[in-house]
Amino acid sequence: MTAINMLRLDSTNPDFARDLQQRLAWDASDDLDIHQRVLEIIANVRKSGDQALIDYTNRFDRTNFTTAGELELDKAALKHAWDSLPDDQAQALQTAAERVRAYAEQQKLQSWQFTEADGTVLGQKVTPLDKAGLYVPGGKAAYPSSVLMNAIPAKVAGVGELIMVVPTPGGETNAMVLAAAYIAGVDRVFTIGGAQAVAALAYGTETVPAVDKIVGPGNIYVATAKKLVFGQVGIDMIAGPSEILIICDGQTHPDWIAMDLFSQAEHDENAQSILISDNSEFLDQVEASINKLLPEMERAEIIRASMTGRGAFIKVASLADAAEVANRIAPEHLELSVADPEALAAQIRNAGAIFMGRYTAEALGDYCAGPNHVLPTSSTARYSSPLGVYDFQKRSSLINCSAAGASELGKIASVLARGESLTAHARSAEYRI
Known part of the structure; x- marks a missing residue:
């Protein structure tokens, strides 16, 4: 050698x-051919929903699904995968999950507020996402550790429903991936992958619910799809x-x-x-x-x-x-x-x-x-951070003006609004003076 x-x-x-x-x-430049194909897949899923998912899954993953119901794995399949694991694998997964969860618990953002002298209350309300989608590579490229790293922070954040998509080429599933989904608390699992799975999570179909944010690694088609649906949904990063x-x-x-x-x-x-x-x-x-x-x-x-x-x-x-x-x-x-x-x-x-x-x-x-292994690459650590509980939480500003506070702030807002020639803004504030 x-x-x-x-x-x-x-x-x-x-x-x-x-x-x-x-x-x-x-060289992370887009392959225009891949870009165009992904755009077509997204458009087809938006138009034809479940039928497009069935067609793409049968075509790309060599499956024989005929109904949308066959695309979802029930909770019993996840539990069976967990129950059937060899003891050493089960213990390793359990220990890793506990350590990831313990670390994630330290990351939770909390709501806060303070009261000013005139009684005005200002603050920040922190709430979890309603739904999150987790993409997991399937077949031989199976990463149960990524299931834990993506799913557990979402559940610690309090995400209402966590939807996992994982392709099963030739009907092949990975027991450790399904077991990891079980112990991490994933709510629903669909056996779909590729750009079509990302499109389904972004826009929803008759069977797959639309989510608020998509996380998880994938190939160039998955990465391109995540780029293209960003805005319709949030994404973790393009790794x-x-x-x-x-x-x-x-x-x-x-x-x-x-x-x-x-x-x-x-x-x-x-x-x-x-x-x-x-x-x-x-x-x-x-x-x-x-x-x-x-x-x-x-x-x-x-x-x-x-x-x-x-x-x-x-x-x-x-x-x-x-x-x-x-x-x-x-x-x-x-x-x-x-x-x-x-x-x-x-x-x-x-x-x-x-x-x-x-x-x-x-x-x-x-x-x-314990710390998350979903990390910024390609020098993006200059401005971004590891995946964490905070990625599944939103922050809303709170403003509750007292009568006295509204009067004083109204004077300031009036001057600034008129300086911008926004008269309705000014008069709205002036009514409370």
Whole structure:
């Protein structure tokens, strides 16, 4: 097997910013052909409802449904999946669910209000969404952990009804996915997928209810559909390829670091794994570990393509410099494999999730640490955050003016409204003076 020679960058190089940007560049431009096909699917689902869902599902997933009722799995099927799981899988799912729920409970936004001296009351009312939709990949690409990460915050938020859609190619279901739906409290499950499932959740059909927000990962058709229905419904995010950035001081075992890099590279060829260190000899050691461990990996060719096509080693002058490079990259996952991770974390402004210390592998966050694994990618951590309970809550402003408050505020509003030539606004306020 040909050895991997990792791309090396140096932060002290005058061309570093340009070279880094080239490595980070991700072509997320829309495929116009896919865009057009998704538009047609959405239009057909809006027009023909359940019949369009049946036709698309039979066509794309090789099923033989004849009625819309066959598209829904009953609660008994979910419970049977849970009851039938091997003990080790059931225990792992249960423990992960409990940890995700305990973390989510800390995120709930609360309503609040205060009273001004004249008796006017101002505040904020927090309410959950009525309905949310959860897209789950199906068939062999099954992720029960994503069910927990998306469903549990919704239920903790108090969402009235949580609808899950999961394709079942060739009638194939995944027991752990259904079991995860059961213990997470999913209310209804439909065996549909692709852009047609997103359209059904956005606009509703005779059988599938329309929701207020759609969350969950999917392929390019699903991602494109989520983009196109945004506005009709809310969405969580449009996720790019998975990313990991590791800052290491050279004192962690190089095999550990190599495997942590692999943990994201194995997702797909476009995933990005980057290591930053102030120790060039350590970078050499990790490269040796990569080449030693790669032949053992089941997804070796995917890892190789990812590491050679999008991976990088970055030499910096100091850990403070490493923090600044990390802030520029704004990674999805950031490991701080250093002696004092708390001090380094204080310098980090942009990251989806920060894994602190030598013993905190990113993979723990993917499954069972507790914080959500739905994270901003493609440098969007500069302005966005992990999925959480707050994504399933709305905030309404509260204003309750006393007579005295209405009189004083009315004078101010009158002046401002007349300054904008909005006379009705002004007179509406002036009536209360």
